[in-house]
Amino acid sequence: MKFFIDTANLAQIKEAQDLGVLDGVTTNPSLMAKEGIKGQDNILKHYVDICHIVDGDVSAEVIATDYEGMIREGEILASLHDQIVVKIPMIKEGIKAIKYFTEKGIRTNCTLVFSAGQALLAAKAGATYVSPFIGRLDDVSTDGLTLIEDIRQIYDNYGYDTQILAASVRHPMHIIECAKIGADVVTCPLGAITALLKHPLTDIGLAQFLADAKK
Ligand code: G3P
Numbered sequence: 001m002k003f004f005i006d007t008a009n010l011a012q013i014k015e016a017q018d019l020g021v022l023d024g025v026t027t028n029p030s031l032m033a034k035e036g037i038k039g040q041d042n043i044l045k046h047y048v049d050i051c052h053i054v055d056g057d058v059s060a061e062v063i064a065t066d067y068e069g070m071i072r073e074g075e076i077l078a079s080l081h082d083q084i085v086v087k088i089p090m091i092k093e094g095i096k097a098i099k100y101f102t103e104k105g106i107r108t109n110c111t112l113v114f115s116a117g118q119a120l121l122a123a124k125a126g127a128t129y130v131s132p133f134i135g136r137l138d139d140v141s142t143d144g145l146t147l148i149e150d151i152r153q154i155y156d157n158y159g160y161d162t163q164i165l166a167a168s169v170r171h172p173m174h175i176i177e178c179a180k181i182g183a184d185v186v187t188c189p190l191g192a193i194t195a196l197l198k199h200p201l202t203d204i205g206l207a208q209f210l211a212d213a214k215k
Helices: 010-019 029-034 040-053 067-080 092-104 116-125 134-139 144-158 172-181 190-195 200-213
Strands: 002-006 024-026 057-061 084-089 108-113 129-132 163-166 185-188
Touching (some): 002 190, 010 190, 024 185, 040 067, 067 084, 116 129, 129 144, 134 144
Parallel strands (some): 002 185, 024 057, 108 129
């Protein structure tokens, strides 16, 4: 399973890259705003800066919601760097844009996916990645992991190449359950990845080994 980090914070991306387990980055307009990145030129430069830190795919999201606007923005984003994947919202115009980019050989990430039907449409349009938001489903008392299971079954039934990129992943159990189900990718905050490291018995065991080594 691939690990992406879900942030536009360069220090956190570097820390995850230095850990040696990072496969890519996802961003969205909210994450860019959180870092105070404003203005077209600064936003485009920031995506390039991210590409220079990480070895792997970097999702950059369009802001337009009309077909022509998404094509225009997506082509600019894709031309920035060969690691860029154009992130497109799951709306009617978005599906048409994904189909267009698929035919042009430009990779896409279909975002804001909350149902198996939406994921099926994204795969049929040729999306490289589909991003079901599992934490936000959990927030409204709907099991996000069940959606990952449903999409896995549908994609396997028909051999769709679209990769399931579990998003809105909030904690280590989300990551472990996604791995058990067979999600292709999880994207999550740095803290959810580093939380996988922790176990009190590891700390106790290491302290004992170090103490015994001094004897
Ligand atoms: O990858 C999507 C993600 O940024 C949304 O996460 O925690 O805002 O639901 P969250």
